Amino acid sequence: MKILEIYPKKKTNDTLCIIKRTKSKYWYVRFYVAKSFNKSGLFHQSTKCTEKRKAWQRAKDIHRHFDTSKYFSLKGKQKDTFNEIVYKIYDKEIDNYKISYPERNYKNSKWWEKKNRWISKVASSFSDINYRNKQLVTIAGNDCLLMLKIKHKLEEKTITKYKTDMTSLFKTAVDLDYINFVPNFKMPEFDEYEEKPKEWFRYHEINKIIEYLKEETKITRDLFPDEMSDYVNFLRSSPFRPGKETSAIKYKHLTINDKEIDRVIVNIKLPKTKTSKKKKKVHWNSCHPDFTIDVLPRMMNRYPDMLADDYLFFPHIKNRDALDQRIRKTFKRVLIKLGLYYYNGIARTLYNIRHSVFITLNNAGASLEDLARMGNTSIPMLVGSYMKSQEKDGLALNKRVFLNVKERKNQKK
Secondary structure, eight states, X not given: XXXXXXXXXXXXXTSXXXXXXXXXXXXXXXXXXXXXXXXXXEEEEEOOOOSHHHHHHHHHHHHHHOXXXXXXXXXXXXXXXXXXXXXXHHHXXXXXXXXXXXXXXXXXXXXXXXHHHHHHHXXXXXXXXXXXXXXXXXXXXXXXXXXXXHTSOOOHHHHHHHHHHHHHHHHHHHHTTXXXXXXXXXXXXXXXXXXXXXXXXXXXXXXXXXXXXXXXXXXXXOHHHHHHHXXXXXXXXXXXXXXXXXXXXXXXXXXXXXXXXXXXXXXXXESOOHHHHHHOOOEEEEEOHHIIIIIHHHHHHHSTTOOTTXXXXXXXXXXXXXXXXXXXXXXXXXXXXXXXSEETTEEOOTTHHHHHHHHHHHHTTOOHHHHHHHTTSOGGGTTSSOOOOOOSOHHHHHHHHHSOHHHHHHHHO
């Protein structure tokens, strides 16, 4: 029989609902119990009611009095706390990571990070509750999210990640037959978003960071700081995003063009960006000629046998997630050592170099529209409104940006 109507309309398998079928005048109640209950895990029964309002009330009564405890496997003994279940889930994922990547350090995996995050900020909220009681679990989760805001003073974006992790864990617990529901946690209320002041690095500060990294290599004979100085040089050559976007660039993504400008520019096809991943568009960007002439040759001489599929930065490091983590930690250590970590009471990170490039180029005469396109971002980040158009030819755009104001005036004449 086909389903004619479902109430409520927004539902998942774990949500109580009533359905109206063809060839039947009655409404049917349906909700998820457990995989051990039947093949689908769903409870399905006629309410013997023809009116939607009465059928819904009857469905809630059936759901409230239905005993689900006998349908759970032995893994779900009530003496287990939900935190113990969480640790079992994360430990299993960590073990799978060890098997899949034996050469990598499992402490750099996202599962290890998520487990520690749960232990430090979430576990206390779920320690003493009956995790099979949906109402208690929902209240505990909502209180936890509120405490993340009030006590730990986390931002809305970060709390959203915690909420996503919590929901994902409960879905996994349902699949493992520990529970038969996924609670709908609510985010705490936040005031209307206000852009926080962002500090940036001055030109002499970036030079100071680069020189320190080079000097550290001379002292320790470790090539990592020297390679990182090239990485920082690259980031200040154009508003690239540090992290996965920059780390994913390979030699095959580079295209050298020196026909229409008196200095060489490298055009780069960015493999991973925020917008290209969603819209499936390729974004091109360019780096300043100074990087191409002064830094790139040194990088190629350091590893002369690189192939097209080799990474541009730190090609010998296979675990790129661990690399990004190490880069951030190294940069923060250098900032603290040089006394550059705080400026006007605001902490600065590697990402602030991108902000520095925006400011420097804007002061040189680049329009906000050019900068938004060049950085593969939107104008709201710069002036407060969305920028939907996107220019594919990053080289042509950067040539406009890198020309100084006098040259622009001469062109207009």
